[in-house]
Amino acid sequence: GESVGLHLPTLSVQEGDNSIINCAYSNSASDYFIWYKQESGKGPQFIIDIRSNMDKRQGQRVTVLLNKTVKHLSLQIAATQPGDSAVYFCAEKLGNNDMRFGAGTRLTVKP
Amino acid sequence: GAGVSQSPSNKVTEKGKDVELRCDPISGHTALYWYRQSLGQGLEFLIYFQGNSAPDKSGLPSDRFSAERTGGSVSTLTIQRTQQEDSAVYLCASSSYDRGNNGYTFGSGTRLTVV
Numbered sequence: 001g002e003s004v005g006l007h008l009p010t011l012s013v014q015e016g017d018n019s020i021i022n023c024a025y026s027n028s029a030s031d032y033f034i035w036y037k038q039e040s041g042k043g044p045q046f047i048i049d050i051r052s053n054m055d056k057r058q059g060q061r062v063t064v065l066l067n068k069t070v071k072h073l074s075l076q077i078a079a080t081q082p083g084d085s086a087v088y089f090c091a092e093k094l095g096n097n098d099m100r101f102g103a104g105t106r107l108t109v110k111p
Numbered sequence: 112g113a114g115v116s117q118s119p120s121n122k123v124t125e126k127g128k129d130v131e132l133r134c135d136p137i138s139g140h141t142a143l144y145w146y147r148q149s150l151g152q153g154l155e156f157l158i159y160f161q162g163n164s165a166p167d168k169s170g171l172p173s174d175r176f177s178a179e180r181t182g183g184s185v186s187t188l189t190i191q192r193t194q195q196e197d198s199a200v201y202l203c204a205s206s207s208y209d210r211g212n213n214g215y216t217f218g219s220g221t222r223l224t225v226v
Contacts (some may be wrong), residue, residue, distance in 0.1 A: 043218050
């Protein structure tokens with residue numbers, strides 16, 4: 001079956017550096033993608049989303065890039081801070097169907 | 112309320128017992144989802160309610176799992192004859208049908224431990 005997955009399960013970066021978290025998806029018909037951040041003991045929290053008719057979207061310190069040709073999604077975090085340490089999930093959605101999540105990447109920010 | 116509320120936050124139960132997990136979505140959100148998250152894993156889709164439509168139950172792992180949503184608001188996920196492999200965090204999320212995008216809001220989950 002088609003699924004959403006992540007390239008790396010863990011990522012460690014130095015405080016102040018930029019972070020890039022990658023995600024591969026296999027359902028070419030998916031038209032909406034979201035990145036979530038999940039801190040320990042909490043539910044996932046929305047970070048940023050992008051629709052399939054876009055290839056880039058920027059938020060506050062975060063940028064999502066979508067490459068539909070290779071079915072790849074990435075989350076870039078600028079000037080990573082200790083508070084950014086969490087597990088990051090990408091998710092895909094097709095129309096009004098349910099949202100499917102990847103396995104997650106654990107980001108650790110070293111002081 | 113202001114967010115999605117789940118109860119209990121933690122539940123320890125004996126193998127073979129039935130459990131009920133509750134989700135109070137954001138008022139006015141027509142869509143409600145249940146996901147399961149095992150330790151260190153991603154989110155596994157369980158069931159999706161949208162308004163008065165028949166729920167999408169395609170993610171329920173066995174017939175021991177069931178869910179209902181009364182009055183288009185509160186939802187209860189029931190697990191019968193619990194097994195140790197049912198131990199996980201059960202997350203509920205709701206969203207506005209009209210928005211369907213960043214309207215997804217998650218609760219903090221119920222951590223279920225089957226001993």
